[in-house]
Amino acid sequence: MSKVVCTSPDLIPKHLSEGVEYFAMFKSSGRKDVSTVGTGVLRDVEIAGICPDVRTWDFTTFALAVSAADLAVPRASSADGWTRVIELSVALVEPEPFTQLVPALQEMLRFLTGDFWHLSFEAGGTPAPTSTAPKSFDADCVSLLSGGVDSLVGAIDLTHQGRRPLFVSQMAKGDSDTQVRYAKKLGAADRHLQWNHNIRVVHSTERSTRGRSIVFFAFAALGASALAVKHQPVTVFVPENGFISLNIPLNAGRAGSLSTKTTHPVFLERLQRVWTALGLQAELVRLYAFKTKGELMAECLDQTMLTGLIGESTSCGRFGYYNYTHCGRCVPCLVRRASFLKAGLPDTTEKYHFAKLAAAGRKKGANDIGAVAAAVLRNELLGVRRLTSGQLSFASPADRAQYEGVVARGLTELGALLRQEKVL
Secondary structure: OEEEEEEOHHHOOOOOOOOEEEEEEOOOOOOOOOEEEOOOHHHHHHHOOOOOOHHHHHHHHHHHHHHHHHHHOOHHHOOOOOOOEEEEEEEOOOOHHHHHOHHHHHHHHHHHHOOEEEEEEEOOOOOOOOOOOOOOOOOOEEEEOOOOHHHHHHHHHHHHOOOOEEEEEEOOOOOHHHHHHHHHHOOOHHHEEEEOOOOEOOOOOOOOOOOOHHHHHHHHHHHHHHHOEOOEOEEEEEOOOHHHHHOOOOOOOOOOOOOOOOOOHHHHHHHHHHHHHHOOOEEEEEOOOOOOHHHHHHOOOOHHHHHHHHHHOOOOOOOOOOOOOEOOOOHHHHHHHHHHHHHOOOOOOOOEOOOOHHHHOOOOOOOOHHHHHHHHHHHHHHOOHHHHOOOOOOOOHHHHHHHHHHHHHHHHHHHHHHHHOOOO
8 A cells, every 4th residue: 555645844744654655735845855736726726816615625635635646656566557555645624524525535536546545634734725806707607628629629619609618727738838729719818727736746656647637627616616606506517528538448458448537427427426515516517428529520619710720639648758749549549530530620630640550550659559440340240339338337228328329439430530541
């Protein structure tokens, strides 16, 4: 078991316990042997004019601590090389409501990261930011804006429908400038919150970062807290296509292979339960739960704006590894390329490192072409239920049929791409 402690700088002991990773929250401790998380977040939220309630702020603190622990504990040292057992202690302003929710929180994180979490909460957390001039946003909902295709389409569709979203972004190298440009193009420069988790680990870090996404939702909850009126829940739109959200394994040996479980229906349902139990005034809504990426692109309500902006979007799961260029052959890249084909739009992506898929399979490095091709053929020969068996037990019969449909259509889109590229 790996132990991580995230607490206020003044509560970090002079002599650190052996084998424990300590994080100073929101402010550096000034010590080289102590990691940091959330430095600058307190100031950034104050500058934005947001004064969150204590529970929303404590959830943000918790989310940052989860992401810090996720980075600090290497998977390679676990028994199976992947599944970790993480003991995480977090200092909050009001720990009792979170202590009562420990089983639910552990269950939620188990699904999100694939690890076993043992949570405890202590007093002494950093107080919520305050502002002498709270900002009033001319917005009626919150929408996640990542810099990817789906969040762009969601932003365009909501704006076209007359909604005024408060866009919330989690800063990421290679995407941050794009997020700003998208908000400006949509006339929402004054309705855009863009924050960073600012995690610094004093030693080498784990690269899988399955828990990073919870910070994105915490930032969305902060945004929602600025819009909440008379205890009416604020809608938080999650624009992600259903094919990627479901994260159906491509084969028996590739569980969780498509992407993280950031927007999986089970994770979002568990997150919503936690928010509701804490009294957070935010309601998660999945815009494209039963749409493929190709379908949501084809049905975008402003095709002119979409075609003018989509080339700047980011989809690649290995974007940083290839010097902030799309690799072209990971699952997200393949889905992206297939979606342009499905939507009948020119692929204006600046570059794919592996542009020709028929030859890309022979190049070294991580490669999803073969697994995707096998899944496409299996779907065609045996039907989608051979792929989704056991993966949709969470859904009602009606929803299960729709989820099966989105998986089947997503694989059909991928099959069209692979045939065009002479892979199949």
